[in-house]
Amino acid sequence: MASKEVAIIGAGAGGTSAAYFLKQYAAEAGTSVKITIFDRNPYIGGRSTTVDAWDNPAEPVELGASIFVQVNKNLVDAAKHFDLSTDGMSKGKTASSGPQLGIWNGEEFVITTSANSDWWNMAKILYRYGWAPIKTNRLMKEVVGRFLKMYEAPNFPWSSLSDILSELGLIKATGVTGEQYLKEKGVSDLFAREIIQASTRVNYAQNLPLIHGVETMVCMATDGAMSIEGGNWQIFDCMAHSASNDIQLDTNVTTLRKLPDEGYEVHWTRSGDTLDMTPSRKRYDSVVFAAPYQFSNIHLDVSVFKIPDRVSYVELHVTLFASPHALSPAAFGLKPSEAVPQIILTTLQPDEKPGANPHYDAKAGFFSISTLREAQNPNTNPPRTEYIYKIFSPKPAQSDFIAQILGLDPHNIKDEISKDHVTWIHRKVWNSYPYEYPRVTFEELRLDRNLWYTSGIEGFISTMETSSLMGMNIARLIVDEWLKEKTLAEETTRALDSLVQQKPLKAKL
Ligand SMILES: Cc1cc2nc3c(=O)[nH]c(=O)nc-3n(C[C@H](O)[C@H](O)[C@H](O)COP(=O)(O)OP(=O)(O)OC[C@H]3O[C@@H](n4cnc5c(N)ncnc54)[C@H](O)[C@@H]3O)c2cc1C
Known part of the structure; x- marks a missing residue:
């Protein structure tokens, strides 16, 4: 079979994974493939990218996707394969005697947990929420179990996302x-509002009456949370370079x-x-479109291609900054002697x-404030x-x-805070x-015979x-499909050969 040429548009998780697995599967099938990856950014990783605190390459900070978990098979396998350290979350973390996590509703912390006392956290949680955490954990495992079947034969590969989710029974929750x-499954309103909603807010900037059931459960799948030391983008960088030198x-x-x-011209x-x-x-034989269509500004002829629907995306403000000041207890209604939690998530008040409404103005005002780590200002x-x-807001x-939040007088601030107090900021x-x-x-996931689309999975x-x-x-x-084409081509050649071989016989007769 002639060598195939494939264009991949987008060097984020979707595009680089398509390239990586395409190269691997084609090699196993004995097909030669040449892959070109395009990205309008000057870097690989898309929404997975870092910026350097104080412009110091020794201090990268995740600006986009920061965490993945143990059940994320592709990422975990790739990190191992490319020998990338998954200790990114522990770098620069100091052992704090104060609370590790607190859930703030705009007036008070509804619960806090400490880093060093698992049994005390558990006792506090059971006392406040009863068996709801255990019930939720079971539900989460059931949903994740169904999701993981998408990786396995006979379900994998799937040609329609709607069909596979229906077959795996996930549509009921989406x-x-x-x-x-959660109500249907008997999880208490208090636990749903205070804990699960804090998680949907920090992970997706959405409240429980909006976000669907599967994504809600995904937010509770936090076992074995990790990140790549130096930046998660390195997984996608390794994938891209192992698949393509173009x-x-x-x-x-x-x-x-x-x-x-049936090929495409990419401009x-x-x-x-x-x-x-x-x-x-x-010209390319196939194209993988690996970016949300609506932000790509790519012209597709509507009379030829299936055009992806426009979907509404969250506009999330991310603010990274460095300061010599710890978070102020007073800003969160705490006594001066009390420490502020290192991670502040938020939820809504009962009323x-x-x-x-995606733009509901919650009293908390922000989604999360995290003290990521301590670092040396060079x-x-x-x-x-x-x-x-x-900060996510x-x-x-x-x-x-x-x-x-740093305990400074907000009235003295003009445009930006003085460099003495905030020594680096990135928005x-x-x-x-x-x-x-x-x-x-x-x-x-198929917009035309040889044109494929990855971003529909985000819904x-x-x-x-x-x-x-x-x-x-x-x-x-x-x-x-290439393998099917190859088999068909081989069968046709065999049939033609046998016809040719029969000719002299006929001539003799
Ligand atoms: C702040 C934030 C926090 C997040 N936290 C997490 C998290 O903790 N864990 C997690 O798993 N996920 C998280 N996510 C979500 C995650 O980042 C995305 O789901 C995932 O990275 C999407 O990958 P993708 O390849 O589909 O798209 P993208 O990463 O968006 O890649 C698409 C690429 O296509 C390129 N492109 C677009 N149009 C064109 C064009 N016309 N020509 C050339 N190139 C083009 C873009 O430049 C981009 O690089 C977070 C996202 C954000 C923004």
């Missing part, structure tokens, strides 16, 4: 809100045009190209009724130990808010993940792992 799902960064794909021979421009320049173009002499913080975390607004409204059908679960799973699934479907 079709209802987290609130409805990685076109800073390259914006503008158009996909179908050719009469692109490079950053720095002027408007009067003709875009570069090249707050957000319904399915710009002070001698280098000073400071705290690195991360629905609106920009303004300077007066940052001043207030980013992401279209981070879709609003995970309940649904029972999902986007097609089901939006994580690095699920994008990777979709990339792997599409890679398998593509190679299976």
Whole structure:
């Protein structure tokens, strides 16, 4: 079979996984494939990327996807395969005697847990919530168990996300809100509101009356949480480089045009190209579109291709900063002698009724504030130990808010806080993940005979792992079709050969 050429648009978890598995499956099938990966960013990783505190490469901080868990098979296997350390979360963490985690409702902490006392945490939780945590854990395991079947034959590979979720019985949970799902399963309202909702808010910036049941349960699957030391993007960087030596960064794909021979012409421009320049173009046998269509600005002819639906994405404000100041107890209604939890999650008060309004203005005002670690500020002499913080919020975390949580007078702040107090700051607004409204059908993964789309999986679960799973699934479907083509071509050749061999016999007769 002639060598195949594949273009992958997007070098995030989905695109690089598609490339990695395509190379692997093609090699197993004895097919030669040449893969080109395009990304308009100057880096590999997409929503998985780091920035350096104080511009110091020794202090990378996750700006996007920060955590994956033990059941995330593709990421865990790839980290092992590429020999990447998964100790990223422990770097720079200091043993604190104060609470590790607290859930804040805008007025008070409804519960706090400490790092060093598992039995005391357990006792506190059981006392407040009864058996709800145990029930939730069982439910989570059941949902995750069904999800994991998507990786295995006979379910894998699947040609329709809607069909496979229906066959695995997951539609029942995607079709209802987290609130409805938990109620139906008998999980108490108090535990749902205070603990599970804190988790859906920090993971997806969504409250329980909006987010669907499966994504709600995914938020509770935290066993074996880990991250790659130096940045999760390294998994995708390794995947991309192991599959392709044609990685076109800073390259914006503008158009996909179908050719009469079932191939596609990909058009692109490079950053720095002027408007009067003709875009570069090249033909590919197959294309994997590995980015949310609606943000890609890629022109697809509607009369030729199935066009993915527009879905509404969360606009998440991420603020990373460093400061010599610890979080102020007063800002959270604590006594001066009390320590502030290292991770502050948020929930709603009992009288707050957000319904399915994605923009509900919660009294808490933010989704989370995390003290990530302690690190040395290299710009002070001698280098000073400071705290690195991360805030997730629905609106920009303004300077007066940052001043207030650091215990400074917010009224003295003009535009930015003085460099003495906040020594490094980085702000980013992401279209981070879709609003995970309940649904029972999902986007097609095939937009045309040889054009594949990964991002539809985000309406089901939006994580690095699920994008990777979709990339792997599409890679398998593509190679299976090549194998079918190969078998058909071989059968046709055999039939033609036998016809040719019969000719002289006939001539003799
Ligand atoms: C703040 C934040 C926190 C998160 N936390 C977690 C977490 O802890 N754990 C977790 O698993 N997930 C988390 N996620 C979600 C996770 O990041 C995404 O689900 C996942 O990374 C999506 O990968 P992807 O490859 O599908 O898309 P992307 O990572 O978005 O990759 C798409 C790529 O396509 C490129 N592209 C788009 N259009 C074009 C074009 N026209 N031409 C060329 N290139 C183009 C983009 O530049 C991008 O690099 C988080 C996301 C955010 C933003």
